[in-house]
Amino acid sequence: METPLIPPGVKRCPTWQFALWMAAVGAVLLWGVYAMILVWWKGLNQTNMNDAYGFALWIWADLAVIALGGGAFFTGFLTYIIGKDKLKGIINYAVIIGFICYSSALLILAIDIGQPLRGWFIFWHANVHSMLTEVAFCLSCYFGVLTIEFIPLILENPRLAAKPFLHHLSHNMHEIMAVFAATGVFLSFFHQGSLGGVAGVLFGRPFAYREGIFIWPWTFFLFTWSAAACGPCFTILVTWITEKITGKKLVQQDVIGLLAKIAGWMLITYIIAKSIDTLYWALVTAPGMGFTLMDFYTDHPIYNIGILFAEIVLCGFLPALILITRRGRENGFLLILSVLLAVLGCSINRWVMVLQVMAVPVFSFESWFLYSPSWQEVATTILPVAYGVILISLAHRYLPVFPQEKELNPAN
Amino acid sequence: MFPFVFEWVWDMSHMVFMGGLWYALTIMGLGLTYCIIKALIDTRQKKGGTHGGH
Secondary structure: OOHHHOOOOOOOOOHHHHHHHHHHHHHHHHHHHHHHHHHHHHOHHHOOOOOOOOOOHHHHHHHHHHHHOHHHHHHHHHHHHHOOHHHHHOHHHHHHHHHHHHHHHHHHHHHHOOOHHHOOHHHHOOOOOOHHHHHHHHHHHHHHHHHHHHHHHHOOOHHHHOOHHHHHHHHHHHHOHHHHHHHHHHHHHHHHHHHHHHHHOOOOOOOOOOOEEOOEEHHHHHHHHHHHHHHHHHHHHHHHHHHHHHOOOOOOHHHHHHHHHHHHHHHHHHHHHHHHHHHHHHHHHHHHOOOOHHHHOOOOOOOOOHHHHHHHHHHHHHHHHHHOOHHHHHOHHHHHHHHHHHHHHHHHHHHHHHHHHHHOOOOOOOOOOOOOOOHHHHHHHHHHHHHHHHHHHHHHHHOOOOOOHHHHOOOO | OOOOOOOOOOOHHHHHHHHHHHHHHHHHHHHHHHHHHHHHHHHHOOOOOOOOOO
């Protein structure tokens, strides 16, 4: 019954097995939806946010998925603008992952603003002095770009492609994809940067505050840079997980190798810049405001100095050095370990720049502010993961996501 | 927000922010419109078509 919907020449699991898988993930999704309805129905009192934590788990998740979704804009930039044609083997999947990340980010924001029916206020009553307004504009527009990039792939489903108009529409959208990709790069540069800029301009929060150039603190550039470095790592990681689950090779190793190499060079340059920024902040900026480095860390299991080591050395220099060496990239275990560490490093960076900023006491009479999320916050943060798994499962089953799949799995 | 709305102020911030938004939306709108119109013409002319890879 399903056969006409499945792309020709590829093998998929039986319908009952797929339905069972979807039911299991769907149960997690429903748990998240229940928590989301609770928050919308009863309000933000369902969370453990308070006066000290206006930003909490959701905003960390938001920043993390936006950074990891950066694989879409950077891979698109490399493929359509720079002309790295080899990456056409993975660009579809990068777009789908980006689409999932950005729709998740918008969903989390819709939950976080408490009154989603007033979400349009940010466009109509725009505060044009706020970096977050720029983030909202660019985020929404870039989600539109990702949708436009995703549509041609959906139209390639055998049933849809049989309709001449949809077939031509898909073809024409592919023809001018470079225009959309360039728009995506423009939008991504600004919203990734402004998310970092929001932390960097907080001169009342010496842990986050950074100097910079004109109106942009250094965090503006570091956030964009890290998204371009770690986004492709996340794409490689999700591709590897998909290959393990499906038991198939989906992307040629030289495609993965090229993307890993570029990500590695982006990561090493980023982490050097990040180290210089951290040193200047620790030795000049913070002391100039009356703080020493150790004032920003405590013996708390999460907020101790180890988090700085983990972010810069363990999840920064280590994966970067592996990825820039041919031997490192050609070793399957080291490749996956390094992209995993890079993804963790980027997530730690967003955690630090959102939650540790809130936790560090600003006045001498204050102590550390600690926070643990409510189950509703946890469930609504897991919700996008379940949604992502469902969308990837559907896309893999019904769409020709991986152009090299047939060639790599001839037994099908 | 549009320039004819009472909240609008002709200053640099409004022009940069809202100009950037409308610029991006215009590119997307024009791009999609071009694709749809060309697809309609191609369909009417019964053109064959293959994807050049993507």
